[in-house]
Amino acid sequence: MRMSKDDDFSGRFLQILNDGMLCLMTSVGHKAGLFDTMARLAPSTSAEIAKAAKLNERYVREWLGAMVTGRIIDYDPSAGKYSLPATHASCLTRAAGIDNLAMFTQYVALMGNVEDDIVKCFKKGGGVPYSAFPKFQEIQAEETARVFDARLVSDILPLAGQTDRLKSGIDVLDVGCGTGHAINLMARTFPKSRFWGYDISREGIGAARAEAKKMKLKNARFKIVDAAKIDDREKFDLITAFDTIHDQARPTKVLKCIYRALRKGGTFLMQDIAASSRLHENMQNTLAPTLYTISTMHCMTVSLAYGGEGLGTVWGEQKAKEKLAEAGFGSVDVKQVEGDMLNYYYVTQKKSNDL
Template identity: 40%
Template sequence: MSDDANPFQGKMVDILNYGALNLAMGIGYRSGVFDVLDDQNRPCTVDEICSAGGLNRRYMQEWLGVMVCAGIVDLVRGDDDEPRFFLPKSHGDVLARRAGSANLGVYTQEIPLLTTCAMARVVQGFQTGDGIPYEQYPDFHDFMGQLGEAKHRQVLVDVFLPSVDGGRIVKALQRGIQVCDLGCAQGVATILMAQAFPASRFTGIDISGEALDTARFDAQAKGLTNVGFEQRDAAGLRHSNDLSGRFDYITAFDAIHDQTRPLEALQGIYEILKDDGAFSMIDIAAESSLDGNRNHPMGAFLYTVSLMHCMPVGLVDDGAGLGMMWGRQLAERMLGQAGFRRVAVMEIPDDAFNLHFFCRK
């Protein structure tokens, strides 16, 4: 299709192709096909792929058509002229589950899931301004659990925590301290920390009872006795309460920007920290002005996720609707308003998506 008359026409063709490709890749990731191809590490026939993955031949043929046309999977023919399909190792390094914290394949599920969960409500929101409750996103919360596994399993204990406060947090965790993971969702990070530091006590807090049920089940299945989970609204902790001054260390992994009352949630964190307690807020690496994000390598993707989930859940009950792309400048300002006078902002090892806002009470 020629785009000589209108260069934007060519861009639109790319958008349609890549939008369709994202959907097909999300299906392939969820079905485990990338892992099957990655494990084979050689050109395979359709029948060999289907046999290895327990998959249907006709669906596989059509899916491979997408992947070959997009250059994700290579098509080769042997002496018998039968088509064989091969996932290059460099592609598997970012698409297969083995990729760990480098896994970008897991994100291909995000936009299709959000479309299924919330597209009609988001379209309606353009007229009404209404928020969308967490209950609208059950499948998406399961995905966030997978994402937590991909992000945290390899780096949280071995890379991130040792980088906090020059290693002093790890030493304290080894001795035994009180830790809160706020906005813990299904408890992936909370449980990993509890496993790694048995001398410390961990409390996961979230507003979703369903997510906490999953967290409790997983903790019990792992036989952990140093972790518990509580259903609370972080904003409700900003006044004196039974958790006031309890915790030595608090974490919030990509949780604050989803809060309906984010400033009050930060004030709640300040309230439940011990004097000189430490708070690690991990949130999206972005600028607070749209101009500052125009050249962000994943700006369009992150703003779309925010439009479909983060902003509308933050609008519930006339909430702030902060959105994922609230940015460093606003985050620092709000942390100061919450009472934190010592805030250090730094990049996170092996995590290009987020910044670490390290705060002392």
């Protein structure tokens, strides 16, 4: 194999290879709490870091080798001590909150588990079912808490223009609620409103109910429901769907169910990936390679596994508007939250004169 750092592409690809491996090591560091531990320590030896983190020193030392050569952690060879720069800690630790990027690296290992199954799909079609991703709910719950704790009430919900009504008391549904954290946060913040969360995952609904009980909420309810089989009619004033529509096997049918479930003049707030439906328009999207990979390895294949449309993660703004129109919605406002490069927030209403 002939590769030279003087060759632009081979040099770039060597960097891709290194960065891919660093993603795995970053995921390990996140899960093991190493970044959190090092952010609290003065420059320390591998033994001191392992002791503080309650981990095996030999593994910590080898992990540090990857982190140092990857320019993520600093090393003083004269003292044999390692340190995590504050600027790096600001996007690698749990204390970084919404700015923590290390948690996203967990998806690399998760999707690597189904690589062979995906290759089979390339040859034979079909898809890989949701059950093949046993850790997905867990990672999603972590990501949801990270984002919603920081932004849901203060930045995201105001986009729907329903804050005053939520304070007075309205009926709200979250479709594809997962572990229900968004519903529980809203229910705690707006005690006069009534909240429902629907999801097909028994595990997710169980976690949602447990959290609601822990938070002593009386206005949050959860139900195991296939989003394509929602049979409510004009029951809700506000319906939300946070990063769930493109995952559905039958997204068009789900959006039609949402439309029917809204009361006249009711509002639908749909969070989904910030991207274009046109490939060439995503060339400047910093996250485009990641998004297309996640789509291939999870979102698209899960939908196809159930005979679905397989929209994929990067279905994009144009296709989203098209699907909303098919469901019956009229004009759609596409909004963004400052500092959130990942998501678009689609806001639309059910026609007040609709029968």
